[in-house]
Amino acid sequence: MRIDLKELRAYPGRPVRSEEQEVLDDLVWCDEPLPLVGAVRVIASAFYDEKRVFLTLNVSGTCVRRCSRCVLEFEEDFEREELLELELDDPSAPYIEIRPWIAAEVRLAVSPRPLCRDDCRGLCAGCGADLNVEEHREGCVEDSPPHDPRLEKLRELL
Numbered sequence: 514m515r516i517d518l519k520e521l522r523a524y525p526g527r528p529v530r531s532e533e534q535e536v537l538d539d540l541v542w543c544d545e546p547l548p549l550v551g552a553v554r555v556i557a558s559a560f561y562d563e564k565r566v567f568l569t570l571n572v573s574g575t576c577v578r579r580c581s582r583c584v585l586e587f588e589e590d591f592e593r594e595e596l597l598e599l600e601l602d603d604p605s606a607p608y609i610e611i612r613p614w615i616a617a618e619v620r621l622a623v624s625p626r627p628l629c630r631d632d633c634r635g636l637c638a639g640c641g642a643d644l645n646v647e648e649h650r651e652g653c654v655e656d657s658p659p660h661d662p663r664l665e666k667l668r669e670l671l
């Protein structure tokens with residue numbers, strides 16, 4: 514997505530709003546690919562002042578995540594808005610390409626620890642069972658109740 518600088522320079526301080534769909538198909542976040550469902554909806558409002566562009570960027574969309582507890586894939590909706598101050602390397606350039614900032618906002622918008630649902634019970638560290646759909650497998654150490662020394666003593670007496 515491009516912001517037309519000629520228009521902004523002509524009226525310093527006056528915001529120009531634009532809206533576009535940006536396709537980001539190669540996004541990576543913390544070594545995890547971030548496949549987007551459809552395009553990112555971008556609303557940009559920008560004004561020019563003393564060789565800088567003040568850009569209010571709103572991004573929203575949907576991406577495919579993997580649950581951090583049970584590894585199930587699910588779709589996460591995201592939205593984020595931020596005011597950015599962009600220093601222009603070349604103040605006479607006809608436009609700026611804001612794709613890198615859009616990508617950065619999407620990375621910040623998605624959850625750092627995605628969960629398929631708030632109460633996801635996840636995979637058992639002991640037996641690998643998916644606790645959302647099954648019980649612990651036989652002999653799982655995580656399943657046995659905590660060791661109680663008083664019961665041991667009682668058994669000795671009996």
Ligand SMILES: [Zn+2]
Pocket residue numbers: 580581582583584585628629630633634635
């Ligand atoms: Zn989950």
Ligand SMILES: [Zn+2]
Pocket residue numbers: 637638639640641642649650653654655656
């Ligand atoms: Zn288990």
